[in-house]
Amino acid sequence: MILYALRRLAVAVVILLVICGATFAIFYLMPADPAQGACGKACSPERIAQIRTTLGLNHPVLIQFRDYLAGIVAGRSYGTGAQAVTCPIPCLGFSFQTNEPVWGLLTERLPVSVSIAVGAAALWLAVGVTAGVVSALRRGSVWDRAAMVAALGGVSLPVYFTALVLQYLLVVKAGVLPYPQAVALTDDPVGWAESMLMPWITLAMLYAGIYARITRGEMLESLGQNFVRTARAKGLPERTVLRRHALRPALMPIVTIFGMDLGALLGGALITESAFGLPGVGKLAADAINSADQPVILGVTLFAAGFVVLANVAVDLVYAALDPRVRAVG
Amino acid sequence: MKARRSGLVALAALGLIAVAGCGGAGHGDEGQGRVAKGGTLYVLSTLDLEHLDPARNYVTSSEDVSRLVYRTLTTYAAAPGKAGGEIVPDLATDTGRPSDGARTWTFTLKPGVKYEDGRPITSQDIKYGVERTFAAELPEGPPYARMWLAGGSTYQGPYKDKQGLASIGTPDTRTIVFRLDRPVADFGSAVSLPMFAPVPADKDTGVRYDSRPFSSGPYEIADFQPHKQLTLVRNTYWNPATDTVRKGLPGKVVIDLNLDPAVVDQRLIAGTGKDADAVAFEPIGPASVGPVMADPAVRKRLVTGDSINTRYLSINTAHKPLDDVRVREAIAYALDKDALRTTRGGPIAGDIATTLLPPALPGAGPDDPFPSPGDKGDPAKAKALLAEAGHSSGLTLTLDTPATTAGQAQGEAVQASLSRAGITVKINTISTSAFYSTVGNTSQEHDLVIDGWTPDWPTASTYLPLVFDGRQITAEGNNDHAQYDSAKVNARLDAIAAMKDPAAAAAAYGELAKQIMRDVPVVPFLWDKAAILVGSHVGGAYGHIAYVGRLDLVSLGLRP
Numbered sequence: 001m002i003l004y005a006l007r008r009l010a011v012a013v014v015i016l017l018v019i020c021g022a023t024f025a026i027f028y029l030m031p032a033d034p035a036q037g038a039c040g041k042a043c044s045p046e047r048i049a050q051i052r053t054t055l056g057l058n059h060p061v062l063i064q065f066r067d068y069l070a071g072i073v074a075g076r077s078y079g080t081g082a083q084a085v086t087c088p089i090p091c092l093g094f095s096f097q098t099n100e101p102v103w104g105l106l107t108e109r110l111p112v113s114v115s116i117a118v119g120a121a122a123l124w125l126a127v128g129v130t131a132g133v134v135s136a137l138r139r140g141s142v143w144d145r146a147a148m149v150a151a152l153g154g155v156s157l158p159v160y161f162t163a164l165v166l167q168y169l170l171v172v173k174a175g176v177l178p179y180p181q182a183v184a185l186t187d188d189p190v191g192w193a194e195s196m197l198m199p200w201i202t203l204a205m206l207y208a209g210i211y212a213r214i215t216r217g218e219m220l221e222s223l224g225q226n227f228v229r230t231a232r233a234k235g236l237p238e239r240t241v242l243r244r245h246a247l248r249p250a251l252m253p254i255v256t257i258f259g260m261d262l263g264a265l266l267g268g269a270l271i272t273e274s275a276f277g278l279p280g281v282g283k284l285a286a287d288a289i290n291s292a293d294q295p296v297i298l299g300v301t302l303f304a305a306g307f308v309v310l311a312n313v314a315v316d317l318v319y320a321a322l323d324p325r326v327r328a329v330g
Numbered sequence: 331m332k333a334r335r336s337g338l339v340a341l342a343a344l345g346l347i348a349v350a351g352c353g354g355a356g357h358g359d360e361g362q363g364r365v366a367k368g369g370t371l372y373v374l375s376t377l378d379l380e381h382l383d384p385a386r387n388y389v390t391s392s393e394d395v396s397r398l399v400y401r402t403l404t405t406y407a408a409a410p411g412k413a414g415g416e417i418v419p420d421l422a423t424d425t426g427r428p429s430d431g432a433r434t435w436t437f438t439l440k441p442g443v444k445y446e447d448g449r450p451i452t453s454q455d456i457k458y459g460v461e462r463t464f465a466a467e468l469p470e471g472p473p474y475a476r477m478w479l480a481g482g483s484t485y486q487g488p489y490k491d492k493q494g495l496a497s498i499g500t501p502d503t504r505t506i507v508f509r510l511d512r513p514v515a516d517f518g519s520a521v522s523l524p525m526f527a528p529v530p531a532d533k534d535t536g537v538r539y540d541s542r543p544f545s546s547g548p549y550e551i552a553d554f555q556p557h558k559q560l561t562l563v564r565n566t567y568w569n570p571a572t573d574t575v576r577k578g579l580p581g582k583v584v585i586d587l588n589l590d591p592a593v594v595d596q597r598l599i600a601g602t603g604k605d606a607d608a609v610a611f612e613p614i615g616p617a618s619v620g621p622v623m624a625d626p627a628v629r630k631r632l633v634t635g636d637s638i639n640t641r642y643l644s645i646n647t648a649h650k651p652l653d654d655v656r657v658r659e660a661i662a663y664a665l666d667k668d669a670l671r672t673t674r675g676g677p678i679a680g681d682i683a684t685t686l687l688p689p690a691l692p693g694a695g696p697d698d699p700f701p702s703p704g705d706k707g708d709p710a711k712a713k714a715l716l717a718e719a720g721h722s723s724g725l726t727l728t729l730d731t732p733a734t735t736a737g738q739a740q741g742e743a744v745q746a747s748l749s750r751a752g753i754t755v756k757i758n759t760i761s762t763s764a765f766y767s768t769v770g771n772t773s774q775e776h777d778l779v780i781d782g783w784t785p786d787w788p789t790a791s792t793y794l795p796l797v798f799d800g801r802q803i804t805a806e807g808n809n810d811h812a813q814y815d816s817a818k819v820n821a822r823l824d825a826i827a828a829m830k831d832p833a834a835a836a837a838a839y840g841e842l843a844k845q846i847m848r849d850v851p852v853v854p855f856l857w858d859k860a861a862i863l864v865g866s867h868v869g870g871a872y873g874h875i876a877y878v879g880r881l882d883l884v885s886l887g888l889r890p
Contacts, residue, residue: 030764033767036767036770039469039470044483045804050469054467085537085538097378097380098556098557105557108555168596172596172599172602178603275590276590277589279588287378290762291380
């Protein structure tokens with residue numbers, strides 16, 4: 001089991017390295033020149049050359065990439081003399097815009113993204129799985145049809161639209177909620193929940209629909225399996241049949257997509273954060289793209305990819321713990 | 331919004347400035363009692379603050395904010411409309427005393443001006459602040475010190491060269507003397523830029539100074555979370571008796587950054603709770619124009635400001651057949667300026683531009699060389715000109731436009747209006763972050779560019795010479811997107827730059843602008859106005875032309 005876990009982690013590191021290299025290459029090919037952007041109008045060629053040197057853009061791309069990777073594991077420092085700034089481990093570079101370490105920018109915004117992702121995930125799991133199970137059990141009923149139409153609606157509504165409608169109804173018209181702000185859970189739990197409620201609902205509407213449909217399908221499939229018939233034939237109470245024999249296998253695919261969805265959301269819910277003006281990792285990415293702040297874009301990409309890869313490793317490990325066959329094959 | 335560097339226009343052209351306006355100056359003080367000292371003012375910004383470090387602060391949005399925090403030798407008057415373009419003394423006792431044919435400029439600091447820790451502001455600190463702008467570590471600032479100060483082209487900044495720049499003299503702690511390598515008639519205006527704010531050498535933290543500049547104005551920085559929020563509190567050592575411009579009324583100013591534009595409009599239209607003490611930083615979006623104008627109560631809270639930004643279509647004269655002035659005239663006649671304005675929100679977005687200089691600039695005069703009924707274009711005249719130039723079978727041109735909603739809408743408006751004259755326009759959208767570096771690269775720029783310019787201060791001297799001097803065309807970072815190069819115009823620009831009387835220079839620039847318009851390197855189509863929502867408790871609100879119509883933050887106050 002430990003060997004299996006190590007193997008999975010090694011693969012994860014390789015995947016991250018490949019992502020890092022690909023992202024680095026893409027930005028190197030990008031038309032936006034950070035030195036030119038910084039220099040502005042009436043910029044002399046000598047001045048541009050000086051700025052390139054200061055930003056470390058004068059080295060060949062492979063050297064820049066090597067320095068970048070070295071910074072992640074060993075930290076690095078920029079500039080010389082009294083103006084030198086150090087970037088501690090794990091150094092993902094410095095923002096061209098604010099001259100702050102990218103790692104600091106990311107970790108400062110992470111609580112907002114985690115608040116949104118975890119709360120929304122709890123909400124959509126509860127609503128989506130429950131609706132899917134109930135629909136499967138009452139297949140063809142009015143409830144089933146209504147739930148599946150609602151699910152389709154939830155999946156189809158763009159996050160941006162839902163966000164604005166919710167804010168209009170709950171904040172402007174009803175006045176029951178404040179405009180979302182970045183409130184820390186530890187500072188003001190009520191304010192935190194009030195601020196996060198609309199983002200949770202917005203995201204949950206999107207994901208709950210998908211989860212309800214998948215749960216319903218899986219549940220229907222397992223209800224048709226022989227082991228469920230056997231369990232019923234043994235005279236087990238219906239409740240036990242459903243919980244232990246039908247629902248469990250139906251949830252396996254849910255665990256897989258849940259791991260990936262949550263991982264992706266931890267790396268920033270770009271549109272949701274932008275629509276509610278919440279300064280999470282996704283908003284950081286959107287702003288960095290607008291201003292061609294290459295180190296920040298690169299940092300967010302790696303950070304988000306890291307969450308997805310880690311979530312996949314976690315899912316694999318959970319699988320392996322549940323099902324020894326996976327370990328043997330993996 | 332990126333206003334001032336090549337960017338200025340930037341924001342503008344990028345459509346980031348979603349402009350709107352209904353003419354006239356601000357009217358935020360009507361009724362409901364007078365503003366008083368105290369309270370917390372909230373500013374809801376959809377933009378980021380690019381740089382607060384005075385050496386790097388070169389966009390109008392950051393300059394509007396930084397005027398709360400630090401003072402400069404001179405500054406703009408705190409007034410709506412054209413009056414805001416007047417340069418008045420700030421830290422200095424006057425707007426500068428030129429000698430040696432405007433090659434030497436002397437300023438004296440007011441007595442009793444202090445920093446946030448109570449120490450006096452000295453001329454050495456101003457000198458140090460200017461020297462910092464030469465450092466490659468702090469690259470974003472204006473080029474004027476490097477261009478004009480004697481020895482400026484080789485000086486590397488105080489981090490590499492501890493000797494300092496000899497052409498800035500400080501005979502005593504209150505006197506500063508700038509020696510320039512050429513006559514500069516409006517140097518007194520140039521020193522209103524943030525780079526002429528004082529920076530004490532012992533407070534300089536290099537690139538980190540950006541997040542905590544030392545205060546010489548009414549507010550000091552209590553907390554700054556980049557991309558999120560800036561909190562300003564009163565600087566108790568700021569003495570209003572030494573400051574004729576800033577009111578410093580609110581006890582605290584909280585600026586929320588990077589908010590969603592639709593959300594800011596929605597919040598300020600509702601204007602409930604703390605949002606009654608809030609103002610928008612950017613103009614309302616085109617989608618909010620309808621709801622705001624339909625509700626008299628909300629409309630009353632809309633403040634409109636003039637801007638000195640001109641939007642225009644640049645025509646690349648280096649490409650055939652655009653080197654033929656008749657083809658350029660045809661484009662000028664064909665362009666439907668009214669349709670272009672509609673893409674930005676209609677008449678509230680500003681006035682149709684008919685020539686290069688916006689009316690708020692000194693020297694600007696009425697001029698409309700290519701008139702058309704209702705400013706909707708004159709395709710018949712355009713066709714006739716094209717036929718005369720030998721293109722009766724039509725033309726195909728490529729237009730560069732930013733990949734924003736506004737940029738694409740403007741591109742389509744150009745496409746539709748030129749097609750009426752038989753010109754087929756292909757639209758090439760470029761991501762906003764790469765837009766100016768692409769069209770500023772002479773080998774990558776196409777035939778037409780959705781473009782514009784905001785002068786660095788309200789005179790034509792930071793507009794015409796930077797955009798239409800053909801000798802300044804560079805392969806990269808080029809501002810002359812028309813690649814317009816006229817020996818006559820270049821010579822005239824030199825002659826005007828050498829004039830010592832600013833009024834005579836302004837009049838000469840006005841004449842030169844008309845002359846350039848006859849060569850049609852660009853087709854101006856809009857002079858922006860900004861329509862900005864303010865909360866019901868906020869008073870003293872007016873748009874300032876230097877901040878492209880954004881509210882002059884130093885004059886805002888709250889009603890008790």
